[in-house]
Amino acid sequence: MSVSPSAKDMQIQPNEAEKPMKPKVLTLVIIEKEGEVLLGMKKRGFGQGYYNGFGGKVETGETVEEAAARELKEEAGVVAVSMEKRGILTFHFDDNPQPWEVHVYHVPDFVGEPCESEEMAPVWFSYADIPYDRMWQDDQFWYPEFLQGRRFRGEFYFHNTHTLVSHSLQSVAQL
Numbered sequence: 755m756s757v758s759p760s761a762k763d764m765q766i767q768p769n770e771a772e773k774p775m776k777p778k779v780l781t782l783v784i785i786e787k788e789g790e791v792l793l794g795m796k797k798r799g800f801g802q803g804y805y806n807g808f809g810g811k812v813e814t815g816e817t818v819e820e821a822a823a824r825e826l827k828e829e830a831g832v833v834a835v836s837m838e839k840r841g842i843l844t845f846h847f848d849d850n851p852q853p854w855e856v857h858v859y860h861v862p863d864f865v866g867e868p869c870e871s872e873e874m875a876p877v878w879f880s881y882a883d884i885p886y887d888r889m890w891q892d893d894q895f896w897y898p899e900f901l902q903g904r905r906f907r908g909e910f911y912f913h914n915t916h917t918l919v920s921h922s923l924q925s926v927a928q929l
């Protein structure tokens with residue numbers, strides 16, 4: 755007699771396919787000093803050719819804040835003296851089933867001299883000269899919130915990775 759395996763035997767739940775995928779968690783640090791922000795030109799990998807803050811994936815065994823500090827050191831060569839979480843952005847891509855959850859940190863103080871790494875070339879920009887046309891399309895929406903000192907949450911929907919189709923953004927009291 756043949757017995758077909760039950761959902762339990764196959765270690766899947768009945769409506770597994772409908773469950774949204776757990777997001778991948780990443781960090782993004784923006785250094786800000788006297789009306790200027792430090793951005794890096796991404797030299798390789800995801801987002802190559804865009805200016806962005808410094809960050810990357812959270813690795814197993816580290817907290818989100820530890821990951822943010824590690825990536826800042828690796829990519830810009832500086833150590834954060836203090837950091838404050840200011841935003842959580844969720845990115846949905848129609849060409850990737852896994853959403854990305856990016857935790858944005860403000861670093862008002864750091865030690866060391868920013869220097870070019872294999873991944874990023876750092877450049878200071880005044881608020882008025884932030885190069886939104888050479889950045890991810892979501893940035894133009896949430897940087898103003900960030901630069902005003904607010905906390906925020908946003909959801910952004912992308913087509914073919916790079917084209918922003920729709921978004922929502924709220925300023926929030928707490929993250």
Ligand SMILES: CNc1ncnc2c1ncn2[C@@H]1O[C@H](COP(=O)(O)OP(=O)(O)OP(=O)(O)O)[C@@H](O)[C@H]1O
Pocket residue numbers: 780781782799800801806807808809810811812845854856890891892893912
């Ligand atoms: C879609 N709209 C977006 N808007 C603004 N910023 C975005 C972004 N999407 C990803 N980001 C940031 O881009 C970096 C990628 O990091 P990424 O280089 O892939 O990570 P990591 O350094 O761990 O990778 P490797 O070690 O090279 O594999 C990381 O800071 C992440 O927050």
